[in-house]
Amino acid sequence: MYPAAMRTLSASAATKVLEREPPGGKVLESIASPQIEFRDVTKKYGAVTALTELSLSVRRGEFLTILGPSGSGKTTALMLLAGFEAPTNGDILISGRSVAAVPSYGRDQGIVFQNYALFPHLTVNRNLEFPLEMRGVKAGQRIGLVERMLKRVHLEEFGERLPSQLSGGQQQRVALARALIADPPILLLDEPLGALDRNLREQMQGEIKSLHREFGKTTICVTHDQEEALTLSDRIIVMRGGRIEQADTPEALYDRPANRFVANFLGEANILDSSALGEQQNVAPGTVSMIRPERVRISQANAAPLSDQDQRHCVNGTVEDTTYAGPLRKYQVRVGSLSIIVREHVASGQQIFRIGDAVRLDWLRADVRLLTA
Known part of the structure; x- marks a missing residue:
C-alpha cells in the first residue's frame, strides 16, 4: 500500500520541491477558504457504519487533531x-476539488504512519530520495534536498545507516523528513508518537511543533493521546461512534467541554452531585455540574477561610487515596457518596495529607461547568 502512495504525481509536482508559490500567488489568494472539506461523509464496512455524515472544514496551515x-x-x-x-x-474536497475518486498517489500528501513505514533495505538517504525520485526530481537536485532535510531534523550524520540501525526517535525523524521533503501541501500523521516512550514522545512533540511552524503545512493528526492532542493542536475534533462530539481549540475543549463524554475523555473530571454535596444546584434536566481536579483546593478541616470564601463552595471529606507523580500529587477524597479528585502541583513546604485525614475541599463557583449528560 505504502509504495503506491509514493508514486509519481505529475511533472508539475516536481517543481514544487524547489519552488514555493510567490507572495501574492494562488496560495495566498485562497487562504480564507478551507483547504480540506468533508461534506456529509459516511463510511460503511458491510453492516458496520464507521463514519456517519461527517462534515468538517480544515483551514490552510492549521494543525488539526482528531481525537x-x-x-x-x-x-x-x-x-x-x-x-x-x-x-x-458524501464528498471530500481538497482546495475546492473533489478527491473522493482520486487514488492515494494522486493527492500529493505527506504521510507518517505509527510504525514509520520506512523501507528497511534502503539507507536513510535513499528513503528520503525515494519520493523525490518518484516525482521525477533529478539526481543532483535530490542529493542537495536530502542533505538539507537531514540537517533540519538533526540527522546529517546518519544518511548511510539503515533504519534498523536507528533509535525509535531517529526513525520518527526520518519518517517526518521523508513526508516533508517533496513539499506536499498537506501532512497526515497517524498515531505518530504511539511507538515511543514518554521522554521521546515529549521530545518529538516539540520537534513536530517546530516543523509545523517552519513549514506551515496543513496537518491532520490522528491520536488517542489527550496530552499529545492538547500540546500540538490549533484545533481538536473529539469523536465518538463515527460522529463529532465537539470541535474547538484545546483551551476551550478542556475548560468548556460540551458534554460529559468530552469532559471525561479530555482529562479528569469531577461530576458533582447536589445531594452528596449538601446544596441545591440549579441544574436543568439532562445536565450535570463538573469541576476539574486542579480547580479544587484541599486544606485541613479546620483551616481558616480564604478572603474570597463567599465565592467558594466548601465541603468536608476524608482522604481515601493519594498518588505522587513527581511534579503532581493527586488525592481522592470521600465526600458523602462521591469520590472527588484533587490534583495539585508539588511545592516546597506544602502540607501533605495521608489516607484517613479529615480535610476541607473548596472551589470557586465560577469554575463549575454545566455539561450535557
Missing part, C-alpha cells in the same frame, strides 16, 4: 483523506 477512543472513526477519517479508502456517501 477519540478506539472505534470512534478517527482513523477511518484519515484513511479516507489519504485515499486508502473511498467514502460510501
Whole structure:
C-alpha cells in the first residue's frame, strides 16, 4: 500500500520541491477558504457504519487533531483523506476539488504512519530520495534536498545507516523528513508518537511543533493521546461512534467541554452531585455540574477561610487515596457518596495529607461547568 502512495504525481509536482508559490500567488489568494472539506461523509464496512455524515472544514496551515477512543472513526477519517479508502456517501474536497475518486498517489500528501513505514533495505538517504525520485526530481537536485532535510531534523550524520540501525526517535525523524521533503501541501500523521516512550514522545512533540511552524503545512493528526492532542493542536475534533462530539481549540475543549463524554475523555473530571454535596444546584434536566481536579483546593478541616470564601463552595471529606507523580500529587477524597479528585502541583513546604485525614475541599463557583449528560 505504502509504495503506491509514493508514486509519481505529475511533472508539475516536481517543481514544487524547489519552488514555493510567490507572495501574492494562488496560495495566498485562497487562504480564507478551507483547504480540506468533508461534506456529509459516511463510511460503511458491510453492516458496520464507521463514519456517519461527517462534515468538517480544515483551514490552510492549521494543525488539526482528531481525537477519540478506539472505534470512534478517527482513523477511518484519515484513511479516507489519504485515499486508502473511498467514502460510501458524501464528498471530500481538497482546495475546492473533489478527491473522493482520486487514488492515494494522486493527492500529493505527506504521510507518517505509527510504525514509520520506512523501507528497511534502503539507507536513510535513499528513503528520503525515494519520493523525490518518484516525482521525477533529478539526481543532483535530490542529493542537495536530502542533505538539507537531514540537517533540519538533526540527522546529517546518519544518511548511510539503515533504519534498523536507528533509535525509535531517529526513525520518527526520518519518517517526518521523508513526508516533508517533496513539499506536499498537506501532512497526515497517524498515531505518530504511539511507538515511543514518554521522554521521546515529549521530545518529538516539540520537534513536530517546530516543523509545523517552519513549514506551515496543513496537518491532520490522528491520536488517542489527550496530552499529545492538547500540546500540538490549533484545533481538536473529539469523536465518538463515527460522529463529532465537539470541535474547538484545546483551551476551550478542556475548560468548556460540551458534554460529559468530552469532559471525561479530555482529562479528569469531577461530576458533582447536589445531594452528596449538601446544596441545591440549579441544574436543568439532562445536565450535570463538573469541576476539574486542579480547580479544587484541599486544606485541613479546620483551616481558616480564604478572603474570597463567599465565592467558594466548601465541603468536608476524608482522604481515601493519594498518588505522587513527581511534579503532581493527586488525592481522592470521600465526600458523602462521591469520590472527588484533587490534583495539585508539588511545592516546597506544602502540607501533605495521608489516607484517613479529615480535610476541607473548596472551589470557586465560577469554575463549575454545566455539561450535557
